[in-house]
Amino acid sequence: MTMVPTSNAFKTNAAGALKDAPLQEALGIAREHSIKTRLGTIAKLPEFEDLRDIGRDLKNHIIAHLDQYLLQFEQEVIKRGGHVHWCPDGESARAKVLEICRSVDARTVTKGKTMIGEEIGINDFLFANGIEPVETDLGEYIIQLRGETPSHIIGPALHVTQAQVEATFRDAHTDLDPKRNLEDPASLMAEARTKLRAGFLKADVGITGANFLIADEGATTIVTNEGNGDLTQTLPRIHIVLASIEKVVPSLKDAMTLLRILARSATGQEQSVYTTFSAGPRRPGDLDGPEQFHVVLIDNGRSAYLGSDFEEMLRCIRCGACLDHCPVYHSVGGHAYGWVYSGPIGSLLNPAIIGIENAKPLPNASSLCGRCESVCPMRIPIPKMLRHWREREFQQALAPQAERSGIRFWAFFARRPLLYRLGTRIAARLLSAMAGKRGRLTNVPLAQGWTRFRDLPAPQGRTFHDQWRARNGS
Amino acid sequence: MPSQNPPGSMPSSGPHVALFVTCLVDLFRPSVGFAAVKLLEAAGCRVSVPATQTCCGQPAYNSGDRASAVAIAQATIAALEGFPFIVAPSGSCAGMIKRHYPELLAADRMWGPRAVALADRVFELTQFLAEQCGRTDFGATLDRHCAYHDSCSSLREMGVKQAPRDLLGAVSGLKLTEMAETDACCGFGGTFCVKFPDISNSMAARKVETIAATGADLLLAGDLGCLLNLAGKMKRDGSRIEVRHVAEVLAGMTDEPAIGEASS
DSSP, X not given: OOOOOOGGGHHHHHHHHHTOHHHHHHHHHHHHHHXXXXXXXXXXXXXXXXXXXXXXXXXXXXXXXXXXXXXXXXXXXXXXXXXXXXXXXXXXXXXXXXXXXXXXXXXXXXXXXXXXXXXXXXXXXXXHTTOEEEEOSHHHHHHHHHTOOOSSSSOTTTTXXXXXXXXXXXXXXXXXXXXXXXXXXXXXXXXXXXXXXXXXXXXXXXXXXXXXXXXXXXXXXXXXXXXXXXXXXXXXXXXXXXXXXXXXXXXXXXXXXXXXXXXXXXXXXXXXXXXXXXXXXXXTTXXXXXXXXXXXXXXXXXXXXXXXXXXXXXXXXXXXXXXXXXXXXHHHOSGGGOSSOOHHHHHHHHHHHHOGGGSTTGGGSOOOOOHHHHHOXXXXXXXXXXXXXXXXHHHTTXXXXXXXXXHHHHHHXXXXXXXXXXXXXXXXXXXXXXXGGGOEESOOTTOHHHHTTSOEXXXXXXXXXXXXXXXXXX | OGGGSOTTSOOOSSOEEEEOOOHHHHHHOHHHHHHHHHHHHHTTOEEEOOTTOOOOSHHHHXXXXXXXXXXXXXXXXXXXXXXXXXXXXXXXXXXXXXXXXXXXXXXXXXXXXXXXXXXXXXXXXXXXXXXISOOXXXXXXXXXXXXXXXXXXXXHTSOOSHHHHHHHHTSBTOEEOOOSOTTSOOSOTTTHHHHSHHHHHHHXXXXXXXXXXXXXXXXXXXXXXXXXXXXXXXXXXXXXXXXXXHHHHHTTOOOSOOTTOOOO
């Protein structure tokens, strides 16, 4: 029921993405925009770097006391008349959501954007059980119409060009005048809003994610720019919050600290347009709010990484800055990663959740340039952890046999300077002779990985150590 | 290090530096090593080239072969630790020794402290010249227009940004134009570029566009990995922009054909 991973086909996926002209156009626009806006906003907040340290320390503290804060959160939710459901995996979470929906004979549920919802495949599951999920985030709505999954943590339709959105709307909204003008973004937005409003009013249940769970208030928080979250959680009779366990923070003040970093890192905004808190169902005298408030707390493999080499990835607040600054993501987009999460953080999270054997290429698909770590608001050492995955693959013989043998063969020489010198002397002279006066090679046997797209500059002829020894004796 | 002190080197009272040549310079472009020696000696250093060095071990480390990486790290530490300063004409190899050896050997009671002790004395070439030796002007002259590419490891692991620019600013006749997105990777990434050649190529293509947009006729960088990648890409595409290691320009050693160029 959950999305079938194609992460092991990353290379094929990536090759397709590189040839996809509209995708490349969309990625180019997004790249320039996101890098520039983030820089513009953080320049106006001198304490931004300090806030990153504070955020990192806060998250480390939470991870070390996760049980304590989750239990406190549960108590406070119950105190306010809400319910908390502990779900170890996707299956139990899906079953719980369905049970709640069925308790009110729900036909339609509206949904705010939730990555954990993608992770557990809630949409397909509800649909298969006769309940229609309606996405209310504009980006999510677009990809739902296109039958796609999100390609970015915060910009699910980042891979779609404006012209493609127009075509999608014309295909889907056949009841509207085919001659209507949809050329500017505002007209697309207006059309989506009209369509979505009907869904809001029809829905029996609203499902949202949570950016934070606030332990001492028993409250959940989401940030949106469209206000769709507010309608999703206040109009229907039941509000279900899907949240993974690491979303908890001790207090409102802590949530505020992280919110200051989140929007700036995510969209380059000082604050998202809507920051919404939900604490329990409607109380007597309240003007609005749901009759029931449920929090479905989902582990889905995360707790297994507590205390491991990978623990620090649990600090992630899903801002997407690492995707926005990743040159590999810029080249291939999010779908190539083959499962829910993409970009640098996806290459850490996907193997953790679906198993490294199902996501072997992802940790390797990085030049380890470190730009992700340099922008991560939680200072997650992503390159270091990508290397940890590579180490596991090497140990468990998941890395290709030829590659492992090749590295060991090379390492054998690198540990023996005399043999190494002999080998490099031969290689330098051989390659240099092959290139002749041209100074470069266009096709080198066994090095097509290099020469398919690039010439190989030829060695000058004699190695440095060879010349140095001749010059200075040894 | 008496046996490793080459008799031909200039006697000097200045700092004693071990040159970590790097495997790429050794194999592909020894002239960069000689340029580094020339610059270090001009800055008053006594230069040794420890004979048992090979490679810093990054190919193994980044491929997940931790055992090989540890063995190579130990051999490299043993080769270099007797010197007061270690300088590499590469931010990548310097970063490996400075940042990653201590982490790689942290759990080893014998090697951990030796890795840490070495790390403090490791520098990238331009950083060492400008910041440790306090020298930026080496008297070079070059009437060209260049762009400078920051390697990711130089920039983010070694914190090198201003040093090469200060040094190039002192080269008479040389004009430098900054490219857009100076912090973006060129697509080399060691074994990454041969494991994912089409993605690497797409990254290199973006970098080459920003280089071309500067109008420069010369591309410089401090890491041979990036330079081989970018020169290879630009030559394949028919670009006439020359590619050189920054040390060659600073040392006034631009007689050698540029990287990937034909010899006359």
